[in-house]
Structure formats: C-alpha cells, structure tokens
Amino acid sequence: MGRFDSLTGKRPGSQKDISPTNKTDPSVKRIIELHESIIGGIRNVLQNAMTLGEELSKIKESLGHGNWLPWLEENVPFSERSARNYINIYKNRDLLNRQPVADLKSAIKFLSDSPHDEKEINPKEIQDPKLLYKKFKSGDRLSSKDRNILKEFLGNEKQRVLEAAKKKVSEIDEDISALKF
Structure with a gap:
C-alpha cells in the first residue's frame, strides 16, 4: 500500500469477501469500481496528510524556535491550526493505522478527542x-x-x-x- 501501510485497509469484519453473482452486469461492475475508488481516495487523502505532516515537521525542526510561525505565514496557503493537524496526524500515524478512521476530519477529531496519553x-x-x-x-x-x-x-x-x-x-x-x- 505504500509508506503508511494499512491505513483504512481491510480489517476483520469491515468488508465482505464476495464474488458478485452477476459479474457481467455493468451496474454491479460500476458500483464495485466506485467503491474501490472511494476507498483508494480515502487512503490517499490520509496518506497525503501524513506525508505533509512529515514535511512540515522536518521544516519546523530545522527552523528553530521562533521561526516557525513567520515561515508558515510566508509560505503556505493554510492556517497554523491546519499545519498542527497535519503534524499531529503524522506523529500519530501508527495509532491512526489501528483505528477505523474514514476520512481526514475523523482522524483530526479522533486525535483531538483522545486523552494525550492514549494518543502516544x-x-x-x-x-x-x-x-x-x-x-x-x-x-x-x-x-x-x-x-x-x-x-x-x-x-x-x-x-x-x-x-x-x-x-x-x-x-x-x-x-x-x-x-x-
């Protein structure tokens, strides 16, 4: 799957292993294709958020104390809060890989709702x-x-x-x- 394996991947009981009875029906094929595209899209969004968080973490660390916020304001089209969310997703990627998060908003909510010690x-x-x-x-x-x-x-x-x-x-x-x- 890539760099951040198992993210929204198959978990026991989460998907049925079926073989469509009517494999030639264009509607069935289209439904399956769309479903697989959605799952792939979710996986890509979360993987991209983790990768972005990793890049932001590296830059933040290299800039030193006091230089992070000015750098953000000058260089990115999103808020400091968004940057913190991306970094948090990256730092907690192993935990997120074990949770049934379906989208970026769910991942952010899960991390913000969890007590600090549970996130680590x-x-x-x-x-x-x-x-x-x-x-x-x-x-x-x-x-x-x-x-x-x-x-x-x-x-x-x-x-x-x-x-x-x-x-x-x-x-x-x-x-x-x-x-x-």
Missing part, C-alpha cells in the same frame, strides 16, 4: 524529560502531566547547573589565590 505510541519515551523538553522547545503542546514532569526536570537541571557553576567559580578563585605573590 510509546508513553515511556514521551515521559523522558529530555524528549519532553525538545517537544516544548519546538512549540508542541504538552499535557499538564508532561508539563509537570518537565517543570521538575528543569528545576533539577537548574540546580545541577548552579552547583556546577559554583564549583567552577570556587576552583577559579583558588587558582587566582595561588597566583598571588
């Missing part, structure tokens, strides 16, 4: 404070749970840096004292 494919990875900090710096939204984890991490990191700086200052002071005549 690997919650342990996301709770890694360094990854959370990277998400935060790239402008991604964090859940309140993730914000609390990040606040605690940053507080501890600040304390660690302050202690290391104090130690270094003390070493420099000792070196200066040793240089006095």
Whole structure:
C-alpha cells in the first residue's frame, strides 16, 4: 500500500469477501469500481496528510524556535491550526493505522478527542524529560502531566547547573589565590 501501510485497509469484519453473482452486469461492475475508488481516495487523502505532516515537521525542526510561525505565514496557503493537524496526524500515524478512521476530519477529531496519553505510541519515551523538553522547545503542546514532569526536570537541571557553576567559580578563585605573590 505504500509508506503508511494499512491505513483504512481491510480489517476483520469491515468488508465482505464476495464474488458478485452477476459479474457481467455493468451496474454491479460500476458500483464495485466506485467503491474501490472511494476507498483508494480515502487512503490517499490520509496518506497525503501524513506525508505533509512529515514535511512540515522536518521544516519546523530545522527552523528553530521562533521561526516557525513567520515561515508558515510566508509560505503556505493554510492556517497554523491546519499545519498542527497535519503534524499531529503524522506523529500519530501508527495509532491512526489501528483505528477505523474514514476520512481526514475523523482522524483530526479522533486525535483531538483522545486523552494525550492514549494518543502516544510509546508513553515511556514521551515521559523522558529530555524528549519532553525538545517537544516544548519546538512549540508542541504538552499535557499538564508532561508539563509537570518537565517543570521538575528543569528545576533539577537548574540546580545541577548552579552547583556546577559554583564549583567552577570556587576552583577559579583558588587558582587566582595561588597566583598571588
């Protein structure tokens, strides 16, 4: 199927395996062709949304903090919200591949209605404070749970840096004292 396999693909019970009784009937053939075209179109729309989200994610990451919104305003014909939706679809592609989403609007609604922890494919990875900090710096939204984890991490990191700086200052002071005549 391509890069984002199984999206809206056949799931148990979702499609009947039938052989039309009247294979030569033009109406039956046309109905089947139209149905297959619709399924293919849905698959293409969602795959294109994922690919677009992937491209936007790469650009957002490469631009650095504070440059994303100006870039969007200058370069794309859609809103920041649409860009966020595309990125969210890309980031949650594995989850969407396991859900019975029928169209782009359903995918966006599913992702926005789900609690944050249910959307994440690997919650342990996301709770890694360094990854959370990277998400935060790239402008991604964090859940309140993730914000609390990040606040605690940053507080501890600040304390660690302050202690290391104090130690270094003390070493420099000792070196200066040793240089006095």
